[in-house]
Amino acid sequence: MKSSVKNTIPVYDICALADARHMHEDITAEGLAHYLQRHPDLHFPHRHSFYHIVYFSKGSGTHSIDFEAFDVQPGQIYFMIPGQVHTWNFDGETDGYIINFSEQLMYSFLKEGQYLEQFPFFSGIAEEGVLQLKKNKNIVEKLLLQIITETETHAAMSIEMIRVYLLSLFIQVLRDSVPGAIKPYAAPNQLLLRNFRTLVEQHYQNMKLPKEYAAMLYITPNHLNALCNDMAGRSAGEIIRDRVLLEAKRLLVCSGMSVSEIAWQLSFKDNSYFTKFFKKYTCVTPEHFRETPITTAK
Numbered sequence: 001m002k003s004s005v006k007n008t009i010p011v012y013d014i015c016a017l018a019d020a021r022h023m024h025e026d027i028t029a030e031g032l033a034h035y036l037q038r039h040p041d042l043h044f045p046h047r048h049s050f051y052h053i054v055y056f057s058k059g060s061g062t063h064s065i066d067f068e069a070f071d072v073q074p075g076q077i078y079f080m081i082p083g084q085v086h087t088w089n090f091d092g093e094t095d096g097y098i099i100n101f102s103e104q105l106m107y108s109f110l111k112e113g114q115y116l117e118q119f120p121f122f123s124g125i126a127e128e129g130v131l132q133l134k135k136n137k138n139i140v141e142k143l144l145l146q147i148i149t150e151t152e153t154h155a156a157m158s159i160e161m162i163r164v165y166l167l168s169l170f171i172q173v174l175r176d177s178v179p180g181a182i183k184p185y186a187a188p189n190q191l192l193l194r195n196f197r198t199l200v201e202q203h204y205q206n207m208k209l210p211k212e213y214a215a216m217l218y219i220t221p222n223h224l225n226a227l228c229n230d231m232a233g234r235s236a237g238e239i240i241r242d243r244v245l246l247e248a249k250r251l252l253v254c255s256g257m258s259v260s261e262i263a264w265q266l267s268f269k270d271n272s273y274f275t276k277f278f279k280k281y282t283c284v285t286p287e288h289f290r291e292t293p294i295t296t297a298k
Helices: 032-038 103-107 138-153 158-177 186-201 210-217 219-231 236-254 259-265 271-282 285-292
Strands: 001-004 008-013 027-031 046-048 051-058 061-065 068-071 076-082 087-089 094-103 131-134
Touching: 027 138, 032 051, 032 076, 032 094, 046 219, 051 138, 061 076, 087 236, 094 138, 103 158, 131 158, 138 158, 186 210, 186 219, 186 236, 210 219, 210 236, 219 236, 236 259, 236 271, 259 271, 259 285, 271 285
Parallel strands: 008 046
Antiparallel strands: 001 008, 027 094, 046 087, 051 076, 051 094, 061 068, 061 087, 076 131
């Protein structure tokens, strides 16, 4: 099934992208070249209702996540969470592996409901979800092939095996991207940053000041700002601003709302103030962005 909002980017669910070889409703996995042949229109902007992982073994060109463009490189793997806006523009032969899985697949398996959010590449921030593998590339490729094999079989406990392989994949990618760290998210500062981002995700429409979040976290605004600069390379205010800006872009492209309605949705005092805010950080007006969505090259 493919659902969409009027005059907006389409939203795909897993059953719309599966083929007859896939035996489980909560996951699909296959070679990227075959996937691209079956879905030639997916280079247009679209969104997913599921988690999406792609590993490139060959290819060039670009792909875009939430309006940020990334160069395709062999050995690159990227992770997307449900709702992110996605497009690609490949140049020449492209291959690798692709996995789509539902939120329920892992949440029904792991006791902690927000387990996946502890991996940095599942933060929903585009630049944190694109990684160039180094020492663990061969291990990751083997795990991807094992996942594909299990999705095409009715072997005993195949869905449990898929979950085990997926978790192994996440850990191997984490070890590759954060050398020597098995659980970097368990560190107090990582946990505090994660909690801040969770609060931003919950309240960005109405709360735009770092001091408001600092109060909720029982720390000072200076402490929060220092933490964000140290752990994320951006101030607390920039993290809040970027989330508001991302939502503005998504609403402009993915909804039928007017600019005034979007300004109200995001708690700007008036349409003029919202337009000035948007143009300051994108260099274009909301109306222009809606007509020709831009990407920020990496």
